[in-house]
Amino acid sequence: MKKRFLGLSLVLCLLSLNLAFASTTLEDLSLYPYSDQDTLEVGDQYCVEIRVDGFVNVAGFQFTVSWNPEALQFDSLLGFNVPGLDILNFGLPPLVDDGVVTTSWNTAFETPVTLSDGSHLVKVCFTVLPDAEFVNTVQIAGVPTAIEFFDNMGELFNVIPGSSTFYVPDENLNLSVWPGDTDLSEIVDNFDLLNIGLAYGETGPTRPNASAIWQQQLAAQWTYSTPNSTINAAHIDTDGNGIINDADVQAVEQNWGETTNFGGEDEENRLTPLPEALTLADPAIIVEPQTVNPGQEATFNILFGDETTLAEGVYGLAFTVVYDPVAVVSSSVSASFSDSWLGDENGELIKIFRDRPEDNRLDIAISRINQQNRDGQGAIAQINLTIAEILQEENYPMAFEIENPRIINVQEQLIPALHPITFSEIMGTTATGSPELSHRVNLYPIPARDLLQLSTDDLIVDAIELLSPEGKVVQRWEQALTQIPISILAPGTYILQLFTREGMVQKRFVKL
Numbered sequence: 001m002k003k004r005f006l007g008l009s010l011v012l013c014l015l016s017l018n019l020a021f022a023s024t025t026l027e028d029l030s031l032y033p034y035s036d037q038d039t040l041e042v043g044d045q046y047c048v049e050i051r052v053d054g055f056v057n058v059a060g061f062q063f064t065v066s067w068n069p070e071a072l073q074f075d076s077l078l079g080f081n082v083p084g085l086d087i088l089n090f091g092l093p094p095l096v097d098d099g100v101v102t103t104s105w106n107t108a109f110e111t112p113v114t115l116s117d118g119s120h121l122v123k124v125c126f127t128v129l130p131d132a133e134f135v136n137t138v139q140i141a142g143v144p145t146a147i148e149f150f151d152n153m154g155e156l157f158n159v160i161p162g163s164s165t166f167y168v169p170d171e172n173l174n175l176s177v178w179p180g181d182t183d184l185s186e187i188v189d190n191f192d193l194l195n196i197g198l199a200y201g202e203t204g205p206t207r208p209n210a211s212a213i214w215q216q217q218l219a220a221q222w223t224y225s226t227p228n229s230t231i232n233a234a235h236i237d238t239d240g241n242g243i244i245n246d247a248d249v250q251a252v253e254q255n256w257g258e259t260t261n262f263g264g265e266d267e268e269n270r271l272t273p274l275p276e277a278l279t280l281a282d283p284a285i286i287v288e289p290q291t292v293n294p295g296q297e298a299t300f301n302i303l304f305g306d307e308t309t310l311a312e313g314v315y316g317l318a319f320t321v322v323y324d325p326v327a328v329v330s331s332s333v334s335a336s337f338s339d340s341w342l343g344d345e346n347g348e349l350i351k352i353f354r355d356r357p358e359d360n361r362l363d364i365a366i367s368r369i370n371q372q373n374r375d376g377q378g379a380i381a382q383i384n385l386t387i388a389e390i391l392q393e394e395n396y397p398m399a400f401e402i403e404n405p406r407i408i409n410v411q412e413q414l415i416p417a418l419h420p421i422t423f424s425e426i427m428g429t430t431a432t433g434s435p436e437l438s439h440r441v442n443l444y445p446i447p448a449r450d451l452l453q454l455s456t457d458d459l460i461v462d463a464i465e466l467l468s469p470e471g472k473v474v475q476r477w478e479q480a481l482t483q484i485p486i487s488i489l490a491p492g493t494y495i496l497q498l499f500t501r502e503g504m505v506q507k508r509f510v511k512l
């Protein structure tokens with residue numbers, strides 16, 4: 001019996017007897033395919049050396065090399081590097097057609113063999129086939145022949161198997177898509193909804209092996225790109241099915257907060273709107289103030305545009321609402337989109353939101369989908385939350401601010417918008433006036449520029465005071481008014497104080 005593939009069974013029998021007494025495992029032995037080729041084309045030859053580390057006093061081995069037979073065709077074995085090892089130690093046809101080659105070798109009780117780390121046992125060569133994927137591996141496997149290395153006492157090494165990887169780029173698949181990051185900002189957030197709105201209804205090539213898993217996925221170019229940022233729609237087809245529609249919002253939801261900036265801690269690539277050159281002629285986006293009670297579940301309209309300054313030519317918006325963590329029950333915050341002038345939430349809009357309680361911020365995006373801009377004024381969305389149980393004598397002013405608004409038309413041009421802080425009143429325990437009284441007084445427009453309209457139901461008003469943001473009386477009228485000129489006031493939040501026969505009422509208003 002010589003060192004031959006088929007002749008090993010007797011040796012293994014002897015060894016298995018021996019193994020019954022073996023109580024220790026030998027040192028680690030690494031067994032791994034190695035190649036310096038990592039990028040290949042169809043038809044190229046790919047050769048891997050089956051290398052070892054820790055190959056010390058080895059008397060025999062067996063293992064399997066495995067690959068995807070649709071990616072690689074077996075060609076040849078070369079460079080046998082162990083005494084006596086040759087092609088007869090390998091199991092080839094028909095196994096190689098299924099993507100495996102097996103081997104067995106032993107010294108037949110002669111001197112064990114030692115090789116320096118990084119030496120190869122044998123070299124296996126293949127041809128790359130047309131069905132090769134982008135990522136392909138050749139690996140050491142334990143099926144059908146188990147992995148065993150032993151010394152001349154029959155004791156086993158602890159074998160650590162490895163693999164080698166090569167890439168076959170398809171020249172058509174030249175875009176690297178991260179599902180959900182539609183604007184290539186390297187983070188998934190509410191801004192990623194806007195491109196889905198812009199490209200809504202577009203079709204293009206499907207993405208091979210597409211999924212919403214947060215990993216780089218190769219895709220072919222689409223003909224559509226966004227009008228201004230020129231981002232290819234392959235990045236916007238987040239689910240990779242070849243059409244851009246509501247389903248593509250899901251990957252944004254699923255991967256929200258993920259980043260591709262794996263090494264860095266900063267979020268500098270996060271899309272921040274361009275520096276704004278705002279004028280008083282621009283429309284304003286604000287949270288509509290109202291008077292609420294502690295503990296109340298409240299809904300506040302988010303207003304864009306007002307009676308005097310329409311929001312014109314709007315297609316999509318992404319922004320953040322900053323709320324007062326003292327006044328809001330944590331994690332009670334959400335958005336809704338009913339009665340939006342931007343469109344019917346069922347069928348005319350896509351929308352997304354996420355509360356960040358630790359930052360007291362609500363991220364929102366909303367977009368039309370039919371490539372038609374719309375003009376409007378009033379509510380575009382709502383913020384819903386539970387008012388905290390604030391027990392204090394005075395009314396509590398609860399601030400809201402719209403942060404980082406990115407508002408676009410269908411040509412993807414930016415629409416500038418004022419976004420002043422507004423204050424809503426949380427009623428104090430001994431507050432003068434009541435919510436009921438407050439509701440009978442109406443101040444508009446919100447926000448106001450030149451003239452404030454005041455309606456007071458059937459209340460009898462004896463006097464009105466205008467207080468500065470610091471609470472100082474700016475002006476006092478000893479009569480009821482229906483209009484209050486405010487054009488000379490500096491921009492800010494003011495308080496109008498009404499003395500009525502049924503009590504005192506305070507209303508805040510925003511002067512742009």
Ligand SMILES: [Ca+2]
Nearest residue numbers: 181185187188
């Ligand atoms: Ca993004």
Ligand SMILES: [Ca+2]
Nearest residue numbers: 237241243244
């Ligand atoms: Ca899609």
